[in-house]
Amino acid sequence: MKSQKLGIIGVGHVGEHVLAYxxxxxxxxxxxxxxxxxxxxxxxxxxQDHATGLLSRPNVNIYSSNAYNDLSDADVIIVxxxxxxxxxxxxxxxxQLITNNASIIRSIMKNISEVTQExxxxxxxxxxxxxxxMAANEFSYPKERMMSTGCMLDSARLRYIxxxxxxxxxxxxxxxxxxxxxxxxxxxxxxxSVAGIPYDQLSKHFPDIKPLTADEVQEKVVQAAYEVFDNKxxxxxxxxxxxxxxxxxxxxxxxxxxxxxxxxxxxxxxNTKRPVAFSTPTVITRQGWTKRFEVPLNEWETxxxxxxxxxxxxxxxxxxSLL
Ligand SMILES: NC(=O)c1ccc[n+]([C@@H]2O[C@H](COP(=O)([O-])OP(=O)(O)OC[C@H]3O[C@@H](n4cnc5c(N)ncnc54)[C@H](O)[C@@H]3O)[C@@H](O)[C@H]2O)c1
Numbered sequence: 001m002k003s004q005k006l007g008i009i010g011v012g013h014v015g016e017h018v019l020a021y022x023x024x025x026x027x028x029x030x031x032x033x034x035x036x037x038x039x040x041x042x043x044x045x046x047x048q049d050h051a052t053g054l055l056s057r058p059n060v061n062i063y064s065s066n067a068y069n070d071l072s073d074a075d076v077i078i079v080x081x082x083x084x085x086x087x088x089x090x091x092x093x094x095x096q097l098i099t100n101n102a103s104i105i106r107s108i109m110k111n112i113s114e115v116t117q118e119x120x121x122x123x124x125x126x127x128x129x130x131x132x133x134m135a136a137n138e139f140s141y142p143k144e145r146m147m148s149t150g151c152m153l154d155s156a157r158l159r160y161i162x163x164x165x166x167x168x169x170x171x172x173x174x175x176x177x178x179x180x181x182x183x184x185x186x187x188x189x190x191x192x193s194v195a196g197i198p199y200d201q202l203s204k205h206f207p208d209i210k211p212l213t214a215d216e217v218q219e220k221v222v223q224a225a226y227e228v229f230d231n232k233x234x235x236x237x238x239x240x241x242x243x244x245x246x247x248x249x250x251x252x253x254x255x256x257x258x259x260x261x262x263x264x265x266x267x268x269x270x271n272t273k274r275p276v277a278f279s280t281p282t283v284i285t286r287q288g289w290t291k292r293f294e295v296p297l298n299e300w301e302t303x304x305x306x307x308x309x310x311x312x313x314x315x316x317x318x319x320x321s322l323l
Contacts, residue, residue, distance in 0.1 A: 003029020003061075004252055007074040007119065009108055010081025011035045011044045014124055017241030018078050019062075023048045025245055026058050027252055032071060033064045035081070041066075072115040076248045079108060080124040080241075090234035092226070094126040094182045095315045102322045105131050109139045120251050120288045121146040122244050128181035129262045130315040133277035136264045138323075143264065145288040150262025150279035151177040152243035153236075154185040157224040158192075161217065166206050168194060175199075176260040177221060178295070179278045179308030186304040187217040191295060214300050247284060254286035261289065269294055272309045276316065 006028045008015050015035070022028055031048075035041035041064035049062040071077060083100030091097060105125060112121065123131050123146070132148035135141070154177040156170070163170030175192030177185045192199040203211055212220070228236040250257040261284070264277040269292070283291040297305065 002073075004076075005030040005032065005074045006248065007032045007034065007071040007077040009034045009077065009079045010125070011041050012080065012082065012084065013235045013237040014080040014241055015078075016044055017237045018080060018124070018244055019044055019048055021241055021245045022078075022248070023051065023060050023062060024057055025249070027245070027249055028060055031060055031062045032074065033062070034066065034068070034071070035064070037084075038064070038066050068111040068115045071112065071119065074116065074119040076122065076251055077112060077119045078122045078124065078244050078248070079105075080244075081105075081108060082125050085234070088233045090229075092229065092234075094128070095130070095311070095318075097126045098130050098315050098319050099322070101125055101127075101131065102134065102319045105134055106138065109135050109141065113139055113141050117141055117145075119145070122247050123148040124240055124244055126181070127312075127315050129277045129279075129312045130319050132262050133264055133275075133312075133316050134319050136277070137275075142288070144290065146263075147247070147282070147284075147289050148181070148262040148277070149240055149243045149247065150181045151179070151185055151260040152247070152279075153225075153240045154181060154221055154279075155260045156239055156243065157221045158187055158217070161220050161224065162192065162194070162212075165212060166194060166202065166209060176279075176281060178260060178280050178301075179305050180312050181262060181279065182225075183222055184304070184308035184311045185218070185221060185279075186301055186308055187214060187221060188295060188297065188301055189214050189217060190298045190301060218304070250284040251286060251288070255284065256290075257284050258282065258293070259284055263289055263292060266292060270305065270309070272306075272313075274313050276309050276312045278305075278309060278312055 033045040045064040128148040159170040159173040179186045260279040262279040281293045
């Protein structure tokens, strides 16, 4: 039986964590690492390959390659390639990354499309929503076989913040962010619950805890990224890498899990003025994504989501002007 194969494109701060988590995930028998810095790809792959000599690690075949042909039979490809900025000089606004990343994503998509149409592609590269919009609209690669991690990370931060606020395990919080991965991501508190108890009823069960307003939650989730980014000199990597492996698992095990990934909106969805991509709860299967949910929202959420869609669209316009 063929083992499952993962391709990782871009093995910098994020990609190295993707590689580390993937290597010990028991999901993959083969992992191919591609990076325009070939020595880095070689070193990262070899370092992880050495660890297969340890009893705790599965015997995964890990190697680097600069030939996209090695991805022709990949089951999943995770893309975390990005323009390399000097340490500490990464732009804080993810949307600004499009100036350099548009051409990188276009060349990677072209290279992948030439060797396969089968792999499920998970983009981590920012700006997440613009990247998936470009990849889905500019290439004939099957749209359902590609997604961006989008608000996976923002949603993990949301559950973390609410979990800490009420002193419960974040995994006992059910909830998600929608819209842009970044400044304008929207917490959907009207759908958030703890032990099935809706957010607006939590005060009854936690009478000593002052609830956070939707504005406060949004601010805290957005700021959470910068608490990491500022202290790690312009890098956040571990949590998003874990998000991508969680998606890979949902894909390979055909879990039909629902995750807030970013994909292009379907016609008429959410009444956006112009076509965009953003995160909404989406069913993930072995085929890629199979269904996006149009979630009923309250007035505040609708207004914020519109702002988010406009911000993403401005970034898409910029990407299209660079064609
Ligand atoms: N979606 C999210 O939630 C999220 C979270 C954190 C970071 N990110 C994004 O992930 C990306 C990676 O961040 P990082 O910190 O690892 O960056 P990094 O600079 O450390 O690494 C990027 C790597 O990409 C490689 N690369 C560049 N062009 C390439 C190409 N054409 N083909 C193959 N490899 C190429 C570089 O050589 C480098 O090794 C960034 O865009 C960042 O904004 C996204």
